[in-house]
Amino acid sequence: MEQVKSRGISHLRESILELIRDNGLRVGDKLPSEMEMTERFNVSRPTLREALKLLEMDAVIEARQGKGRFLSAGAALSIARPITKFESVSRLLESHKHVVETKVLGFGIVHADTDTSAALDVDVGTPLVRVERLRHAKREALVYSLDWIPQHLFSEGDPSQIDWKGSIVNMLAQLNLQPVASTAIATATMLPDAVVGLHGLTDFGPAFLIEETCFTVAGTRVIFARDYHRGSAFTFSFVRK
Amino acid sequence: MEQVKSRGISHLRESILELIRDNGLRVGDKLPSEMEMTERFNVSRPTLREALKLLEMDAVIEARQGKGRFLSAGAALSIARPITKFESVSRLLESHKHVVETKVLGFGIVHADTDTSAALDVDVGTPLVRVERLRHAKREALVYSLDWIPQHLFSEGDPSQIDWKGSIVNMLAQLNLQPVASTAIATATMLPDAVVGLHGLTDFGPAFLIEETCFTVAGTRVIFARDYHRGSAFTFSFVRK
DNA sequence: TTCGCTATAATGTCAGACAAGTAGAAATCC
DNA sequence: GGATTTCTACTTGTCTGACATTATAGCGAA
Numbered sequence: 323m324e325q326v327k328s329r330g331i332s333h334l335r336e337s338i339l340e341l342i343r344d345n346g347l348r349v350g351d352k353l354p355s356e357m358e359m360t361e362r363f364n365v366s367r368p369t370l371r372e373a374l375k376l377l378e379m380d381a382v383i384e385a386r387q388g389k390g391r392f393l394s395a396g397a398a399l400s401i402a403r404p405i406t407k408f409e410s411v412s413r414l415l416e417s418h419k420h421v422v423e424t425k426v427l428g429f430g431i432v433h434a435d436t437d438t439s440a441a442l443d444v445d446v447g448t449p450l451v452r453v454e455r456l457r458h459a460k461r462e463a464l465v466y467s468l469d470w471i472p473q474h475l476f477s478e479g480d481p482s483q484i485d486w487k488g489s490i491v492n493m494l495a496q497l498n499l500q501p502v503a504s505t506a507i508a509t510a511t512m513l514p515d516a517v518v519g520l521h522g523l524t525d526f527g528p529a530f531l532i533e534e535t536c537f538t539v540a541g542t543r544v545i546f547a548r549d550y551h552r553g554s555a556f557t558f559s560f561v562r563k
Numbered sequence: 564m565e566q567v568k569s570r571g572i573s574h575l576r577e578s579i580l581e582l583i584r585d586n587g588l589r590v591g592d593k594l595p596s597e598m599e600m601t602e603r604f605n606v607s608r609p610t611l612r613e614a615l616k617l618l619e620m621d622a623v624i625e626a627r628q629g630k631g632r633f634l635s636a637g638a639a640l641s642i643a644r645p646i647t648k649f650e651s652v653s654r655l656l657e658s659h660k661h662v663v664e665t666k667v668l669g670f671g672i673v674h675a676d677t678d679t680s681a682a683l684d685v686d687v688g689t690p691l692v693r694v695e696r697l698r699h700a701k702r703e704a705l706v707y708s709l710d711w712i713p714q715h716l717f718s719e720g721d722p723s724q725i726d727w728k729g730s731i732v733n734m735l736a737q738l739n740l741q742p743v744a745s746t747a748i749a750t751a752t753m754l755p756d757a758v759v760g761l762h763g764l765t766d767f768g769p770a771f772l773i774e775e776t777c778f779t780v781a782g783t784r785v786i787f788a789r790d791y792h793r794g795s796a797f798t799f800s801f802v803r804k
Numbered sequence: 805t806t807c808g809c810t811a812t813a814a815t816g817t818c819a820g821a822c823a824a825g826t827a828g829a830a831a832t833c834c
Numbered sequence: 835g836g837a838t839t840t841c842t843a844c845t846t847g848t849c850t851g852a853c854a855t856t857a858t859a860g861c862g863a864a
Contacts, residue, residue: 331816394780506802508800510771551751559746606849
């Protein structure tokens with residue numbers, strides 16, 4: 323195959339990972355030298371080294387001056403879908419074994435209280451759009467969600483005209499407010515009693531609650547969410563280093 | 564202060580973060596140019612670029628060809644103690660507001676079953692040391708733990724002579740088997756009924772279960788652990804990108 | 805006021821060089 | 835013949851200087 327010019331350091335980093343995979347390298351194995359890789363990928367040595375440093379930082383490989391570079395234990399610690407990957411609940415549920423439906427339990431404009439104002443970096447009392455939803459499959463409740471979005475982000479539109487059954491992340495993307503990252507706190511809890519009573523969720527069991535604030539590229543906080551995931555239906559993976 | 568020659572790319576990365584902090588840069592602010600930073604840190608441009616690429620990969624800064632580098636939203640998304648940081652349960656509990664004590668509920672040599680053999684990469688039937696412990700403070704149970712360690716790792720010692728009240732991570736470190744990373748799965752669940760009954764843990768409530776396999780630098784799997792954290796006592800933070 | 809051109813600034817990538825560390829082979833010594 | 839030393843080649847670490855590409859500011863002409 324014709325050697326392709328690098329399309330950026332990230333792409334080169336992926337190519338190196340692919341090389342590791344294709345050569346079936348195991349922990350402790352030596353990587354090809356820098357010279358060999360510059361020829362293989364048709365890039366300069368400084369450019370290659372930039373990509374290699376990224377893999378070293380990820381603990382995938384380790385460099386030994388004078389000896390070479392070796393695959394480290396971190397290479398095995400790769401998870402396809404770690405909890406640290408940013409994605410919406412709607413997106414998470416796309417891979418559920420059954421068709422998941424969304425029921426909008428409530429919608430309204432509320433004033434920011436101390437929790438939501440701190441999370442969204444707005445003044446207490448600022449108007450927020452609050453959406454309450456339940457994701458379920460085959461009569462089994464999966465995720466109970468509360469989302470707060472600053473109303474002023476809908477400068478042109480009327481929030482009540484929006485179809486809240488869809489992904490809020492996707493909807494905001496269409497307003498040029500694409501959420502791309504978040505800070506989150508997870509804990510094990512039970513659904514609030516009031517929620518259990520009002521919505522007949524007596525068999526939900528323990529919930530994996532993720533409370534998170536989503537940001538755009540520019541750093542604007544656009545969503546504050548509380549997602550209660552049914553404990554028996556979800557696990558979340560991650561690597562610890 | 565005299566300019567200090569770089570002590571590696573990681574150190575340079577930290578110096579750049581320090582520069583960002585000292586200059587009070589905010590999201591959207593422009594970083595000094597590469598030329599300015601090479602002079603400030605007394606390193607070459609390729610070396611500086613390697614460190615900068617690490618920060619770009621972490622979404623702390625973003626580069627625009629022809630324009631400069633800017634602080635991005637990821638810069639704000641730093642958590643002092645994310646769930647992805649590798650640390651033992653003993654270490655986690657050191658920061659608990661009350662003194663935490665460890666009760667060894669059980670100890671024994673067992674045969675690896677299908678779960679533990681898969682997690683520790685040993686044959687089914689392989690002898691494992693199994694330790695059952697409860698961490699509690701002021702009569703409040705905090706973490707119920709099960710740990711499995713391959714018996715062959717204790718080539719010289721007698722596992723029954725070990726004080727299992729301490730940190731297993733620290734104990735293994737003294738056997739030159741320092742665990743440094745792990746893969747983990749988290750979920751919300753309830754303590755097994757048998758455990759609740761036998762140990763009087765009826766008020767434990769929902770548990771944040773982390774099931775994880777710990778590795779040494781060389782990639783050896785040394786611990787398989789199931790840690791049930793009392794949901795009302797623990798939260799876990801992380802960033803999602 | 806607008807457009808086009810030029811110069812400057814900044815990142816992206818490259819080639820070549822030297823420093824430092826390591827391993828293995830060859831030569832030397834006892 | 836074995837041990838030690840020296841030499842060579844390989845590899846990563848860091849540097850200098852150069853060119854490519856992108857973006858922007860400023861100036862002059864229309």
